[in-house]
Amino acid sequence: MNNSIRRTTAALAATAALTVSIIGCTPEGSDAPADPDAPTVMIQVPTMDNSYWADVIKGAEAAAEELGINSDVQVYGQSIDTQLSQIQQAGSKGVDMAMVFAQDQASSPTLIQAATDQGIYVTNVFSNQPWSTPREADYDDHYVGYFLPDNVQDSYNMATSVLDQIGGEGEVLHITGTPGNTTSDERQLGVDRALEEFPGVELVGRESGGESRVDTQPVIEDLLTAHPDVKAVICHNDDSAIAVINALRERGMSEVKVGGIDAIEEFLDDMSAGGNAAATVAIHGAWFGGYNVVRLYDAFEGEKYSASESMMFQDSLTIDTGDAAGEYQSVVYDADPLPFDWSAMSRAVSGDDWDTQVPLLPIEPEDYWGRIDQPAPSGYALPDDLATELADGSVESTGATYLEHAASNPLGSVIALTRAGESSLGQK
Secondary structure, three states: OOHHHHHHHHHHHHHHHHHHHHHOOEOOEOOOOOOOOOOEEEEEEOOOOOHHHHHHHHHHHHHHHHHOOEEEEEEOOOOHHHHHHHHHOOHHHOOOEEEEOOOOOOOHHHHHHHHHOOOOEEEEEOOOOOOOOOOOHHHOOOEEEEEEEOHHHHHHHHHHHHHHHOOOOEEEEEEEOOOOOHHHHHHHHHHHHHHHOOOOEEEEEEEEOOOOHHHHHHHHHHHHHHOOOEEEEEEOOHHHHHHHHHHHHHOOOOOOEEEEEOOOHHHHHHHHOOOOEEEEEEOOHHHHHHHHHHHHHHHHOOOOOOHHHOEEEEOOEEEOOHHHHHHHHHHHHOOOOOOOOHHHHOHHHHHHHOOOOOOEEEOOHHHHHHOOOOOOOOOOOOOHHHHHHHHOOHHHHHHHHHHHOOOOOOOHHHHOOOOOOOOOOOOO
16 A cells, blocks of 8 residues: 555545544534543634644544643534634533634624633634734733734745746636635635736636635636636635546546645645646644644643744745655654643643744734734724834844744745745745
């Protein structure tokens, strides 16, 4: 059995096992914790129709196990009402911490407030209402952090690589994400910035693919029928990109380049084999899930974080060569256990020697929300501690500290094989 088949078989088995676990739970959540005396972290994901979320769960559960805490996986089916209901019931189920992925910007304050009102420590990932920060007084220091990759920079890097690979000329399609989601807005902005740098490229179609291959399939079929001469298709994520690749194969369009984000195994397999897959952004789902659990655990154990640490970008990298794709699979997907040391990430466990392994950098709110044209509301003022740290240079010093504490990044060998030779944060 070759590596590709073995990886696919293992992934299907893991997904099947997780599906059985979820189906076997009560409608409101999963079974009782294995150790009722240990704290419990809820891991909320929007869907299992996207391979990235399985990676997030894998890392989160691995970190929880190493730290001796229970994990409770919740899938809310991209329903805002279901997501809120799960959080509202979390306290009565003994949940102490929660990693959430707010379905859209507008719902995030209500979701976070519902958790913090119950004394639950919470992190939020990917989508947050503009100018709602973790340092708001109403959250009582229980909104531990808002984390995400720099979606604008990442999508720009990926799209630039794809457009460069088609020689900077030709018709291009763009499959976007979920309307109203911060991540979708940011990734579209990054693609637009890349398109501006290639005057020989014409964007001839742009439609939402709903972030999944199921929803993307009919969309790309219609777009390819209307635009049979496209040279590239840039996608919001790899799950949509797989639907695009399947459609291109059926039509014998082997020369069309496809870009995505997430670095899921199927996409990397196609890149390694010299298929349509041209570039993807590795945002390290397993690391991301595990790091959020570590941050929650540390807060639960009494570790304090500054305002500058409350909103942070994680590092990522654009994988755009077959060699880099194969190396990432070897370093991350074929590794058992995962190549991340969760205890080393934890301040509660490792003290001053904490090591995030993948770098993070603080987000400056004005720059972050300003770039997607979200000015501060009239009369709004940042929380005092965050405003003070922005004014006195603490954000810059915090960034330098975090780069120093990313001491053992296991992805260096992958970075060296990409076209750029560096990560999104400039790491080599």
